[in-house]
Amino acid sequence: xxxxxxxxxxxxxxxxxxxxxxxxxxxxxxxxxxxxxxxxxxxxxxxxxxxxxxxxxxxxxxxxxxxxxxxxxxxxxxxxxxxxxxxxxxxxxxxxxxxxxxxxxxxxxxxxxxxxxxxxxxxxxxxxxxxxxxxxxxxxxxxxxxxxxxxxxxxxxxxxxxxxxxxxxxxxxxxxxxxxxxxxxxxxxxxxxxxxxxxxxxxxxxxxxxxxxxxxxxxxxxxxxxxxxxxxxxxxxxxxxxxxxxxxxxxxxxxxxxxxxxxxxxxxxxxxxxxxxxxxxxxxxxxxxxxxxxxxxxxxxxxxxxxxxxxxxxxx
Amino acid sequence: xxxxxxxxxxxxxxxxxxxxxxxxxxxxxxxxxxxxxxxxxxxxxxxxxxxxxxxxxxxxxxxxxxxxxxxxxxxxxxxxxxxxxxxxxxxxxxxxxxxxxxxxxxxxxxxxxxxxxxxxxxxxxxxxxxxxxxxxxxxxxxxxxxxxxxxxxxxxxxxxxxxxxxxxxxxxxxxxxxxxxxxxxxxxxxxxxxxxxxxxxxxxxxxxxxxxxxxxxxxxxxxxxxxxxxxxxxxxxxxxxxxxxxxxxxxxxxxxxxxxxxxxxxxxxxxxxxxxxxxxxxx
Numbered sequence: 001x002x003x004x005x006x007x008x009x010x011x012x013x014x015x016x017x018x019x020x021x022x023x024x025x026x027x028x029x030x031x032x033x034x035x036x037x038x039x040x041x042x043x044x045x046x047x048x049x050x051x052x053x054x055x056x057x058x059x060x061x062x063x064x065x066x067x068x069x070x071x072x073x074x075x076x077x078x079x080x081x082x083x084x085x086x087x088x089x090x091x092x093x094x095x096x097x098x099x100x101x102x103x104x105x106x107x108x109x110x111x112x113x114x115x116x117x118x119x120x121x122x123x124x125x126x127x128x129x130x131x132x133x134x135x136x137x138x139x140x141x142x143x144x145x146x147x148x149x150x151x152x153x154x155x156x157x158x159x160x161x162x163x164x165x166x167x168x169x170x171x172x173x174x175x176x177x178x179x180x181x182x183x184x185x186x187x188x189x190x191x192x193x194x195x196x197x198x199x200x201x202x203x204x205x206x207x208x209x210x211x212x213x214x215x216x217x218x219x220x221x222x223x224x225x226x227x228x229x230x231x232x233x234x235x236x237x238x239x240x241x242x243x244x245x246x247x248x249x250x251x252x253x254x255x256x257x258x259x260x261x262x263x264x265x266x267x268x269x270x271x272x273x274x275x276x277x278x279x280x281x282x283x284x285x286x287x288x289x290x291x292x293x294x295x296x297x298x299x300x301x302x303x304x305x306x307x308x309x310x311x312x313x314x315x316x
Numbered sequence: 317x318x319x320x321x322x323x324x325x326x327x328x329x330x331x332x333x334x335x336x337x338x339x340x341x342x343x344x345x346x347x348x349x350x351x352x353x354x355x356x357x358x359x360x361x362x363x364x365x366x367x368x369x370x371x372x373x374x375x376x377x378x379x380x381x382x383x384x385x386x387x388x389x390x391x392x393x394x395x396x397x398x399x400x401x402x403x404x405x406x407x408x409x410x411x412x413x414x415x416x417x418x419x420x421x422x423x424x425x426x427x428x429x430x431x432x433x434x435x436x437x438x439x440x441x442x443x444x445x446x447x448x449x450x451x452x453x454x455x456x457x458x459x460x461x462x463x464x465x466x467x468x469x470x471x472x473x474x475x476x477x478x479x480x481x482x483x484x485x486x487x488x489x490x491x492x493x494x495x496x497x498x499x500x501x502x503x504x505x506x507x508x509x510x511x512x513x514x515x516x517x518x519x520x521x522x523x524x525x526x527x528x529x530x531x532x533x534x535x536x537x538x539x540x541x542x543x544x545x546x547x548x549x550x551x552x553x554x555x556x557x558x559x560x561x562x563x564x565x566x567x568x569x570x571x572x573x574x575x576x577x578x579x580x581x582x583x584x585x586x587x588x589x590x591x592x593x594x595x596x597x598x599x
Contacts, residue, residue, distance in 0.1 A: 015436075022440035027452065141588070145580040147532045149539045149555065150573050153562065161563055256447040256536075263540055275540060278455040286455050290448055297445045 008309045016302040023298065024076075027290045028069050076291075082284035084277075091288045095270060099292065102262070102269035106254050108185060109192040114247055117197040121204025121243075126231050128209060136201060143198035148260040152191040156264075159187065188265045195257045196250050203246030211239040241311020248304035255297045338589030344582040348575075351395055352402040359392035363547070374567065384558050384568040393554060394571055400550035401576070404461060405530045408468035412530075413523045415469070416476025421507040421515075423477070424484035425493075435481070438474040446471045446533055454542040464543060468530050479522050483515040524587045528580045535576050551576045 075082065082091050124136040143151060159165050211217065212235050220234045262272040274289035351358075371386060384390050419438075423431040453467045487493065488511070496510050537543040538552030549557060554572035561569045 015439075018436070019440040019443050022437065023443055026441070026444060141584055142577075142581060145528065145532075145584045146573075146577045147535045147539065147552065149536060149552075150577065153555070153559070153569070153573065157562060157565065161565070252445070255445040259447050259451070260536055260539070274451065278451050278542065281455060283455075286452060290452050293448050294444055297448075298443050301443065 005310060009306050012302065012305050012309060016298060020295070020298055023294045024073065024291065025069065027287055027294065028072060072287075082288070084285045085280075085282045091284050094273065094285065095288060095292070098268060098270040098273045101267065102258060102271060105185070105188055105192070105258060105262075105267065105269060108189050109196060109254065110251060112189060113193040113197045113200065113250075116193070117200035117250070118204055118243065118247075120197070121201040122208055122231070122236070124201065125205045125208035125212065126227065128212075137205070140198040140201045143194055144202070148191070148195050148257050149264060151194050152187075152261060152264045155187060155191050155194075159190070188261045188267050191261050191264075192254065192257050196253055199253055200246060200250040203250065204243050207239045207242035207246055208235060210242070211235040214238075241308055244307045244311065245304045248300050248307060252297050252300040252304075255293050255300075335589045338586050341582040341586035341589065344578055345586065348398055348402060348579050351398045355395045355399045359389075359395050361389040361392045363388065363393050363396050363549075365389070384554075384561075390568050390571060393549060394551070394575055397549055397551045397554050397572060398575065400461075400544055400548060401531060401534065401552070402579070404465055404468070404544075404550065405527055405534055407465045408530050408534075409472065409523060409527045411465070411469035412472035413476045413519070413526060416473045416478075417480040417512075417519055418507070419473075420477045420480030420482075421484045421511050422503065424481050424488050425503055425506050425511065431481075434477070438477050441470075442474040442478070446529075447536060450533060450537050451540075451542060454537065459537075459542055459545055461544070464534065464537075468534060471533070472526050472530060476522065476526060480515065480519060483518060484511050487511050487514045521587050521590060524583050528583050531576065531580055 072082075079092065083089070084091050084094055120136055124133045127133050208231070212231070214235075217230060217234050220230045225234070258269060259271040259275065261267065262269045263275050266272070270289055270292060274286060274293075277285040277289065365388060371383060384393060419434060423434045449471050450467055453463070457463055484507075493506065493510055496506055501510075534543055534550065535552030535555075538550050539556045541553075541556060544550045544553050546553070546557075551572040555569055555576075558566065558568035558572075
């Protein structure tokens, strides 16, 4: 790898750092600057003006916003995420176990959907225009076009209501054996896999088709290479960059997907925690959850860009 | 995609050829638009009236789509739901695309620090997952129709900006722009009369795709209970309200889902089947 690539990657990471700061700023301001006085919400309608003023003072709410932002950032650096309004517990304690649950869900989904989507995407591109390709394409357009909750609803209807194979709700604490575990994770994972794979199939297929239309693949065709050799030896190595890029981008859809899926299946993950926090207007908890989601999302799209830069042979 | 173009017979109209799939998709969209406009005049019952003794009633004469979890007429609620889903999404996508495209063209024509700042800032906005952004805003200011429209618009401005800027930057290097600049034309004239006519077709296709994203996001938010608040209900909220009917496969939960799917799939198919000339970026 030459210094050119290194420079570009470093530049991209620098941009990501600046973006992170802007995002943190936006999250902080969206939650704390908008109407609705935190102190009066906390104390309820019966609060006296003096009590509200006292709490505002104690919570630094009278300080300039920029100062509070810096205080918040400083707290983050120390690993202090603040205290939940709703139940007075440190936010870090509330999030810890939930984050692990969400990571498990995302991890299993990734392990399942990446091989599945790549196989379908690449084979669809190889057999472009065939009945198989058309079926895969139409199905993936269909899944992309409907909201995640509909995929989840259909999955429940099919697997829990009609076939009665799986429970409609999952409760992680009741898992005692491997079968239990499979039954619990099956439904959320199936739903997420559908949503993520559809995106990945489309992007992978497009990437391979683009490579297949390049002059060197045409050359391979003219010299009499077989179709599979053409794809596997000539096109695929060059399409690898765009494909990895597509995988990272599709995985960023997990962030939106888990919010819906955890709510529907009542899965005790961090997204469910956040939706509940929205219902109780628990701002420190929302800020921290939002930050974790933004971090994950930013990490994935930055990874996608870095891979795209590194896989460009012109820069090597 | 290619499959539909290859498979369907072609129709010719106004100098373009259209595939059958595209025509059908356009008709579905037209139908939903008419429903959205005419809904208050054609609904058989008021959306709040309880007209059935049974809840999750089946389809029968008089209640063509059955009844919901309170025994209200589902047909009326779905027709009125179209008004909210299509109306809010259309308003949001119009604001998003108008602001995004104007800013994008200005950034491309002006260049320099303005371009850098706008691009950097909007890219950062793009790094906030859309559902999360919606959740945070609704948590902060509560949910109402204007808030929903503005939030959805703000979420999709960066994407529209990026798309329009990329197109406009290409046009900006053309000779006729240089000539116009030398003539001393203003920025407003450059973007309105020189750039816009050259990028309008891909921008309109992008408008359609963004409309789908917004419909999906709005439905998702409503499904989480963070979108439209009762007694109003868009399609996402209708699915949420009646999710209890799922075990009985009640029409009350299936019909609104089908409504969302028919609208979004139609828009996607219409755009996929637009004549190449309209759809392509470098048209």
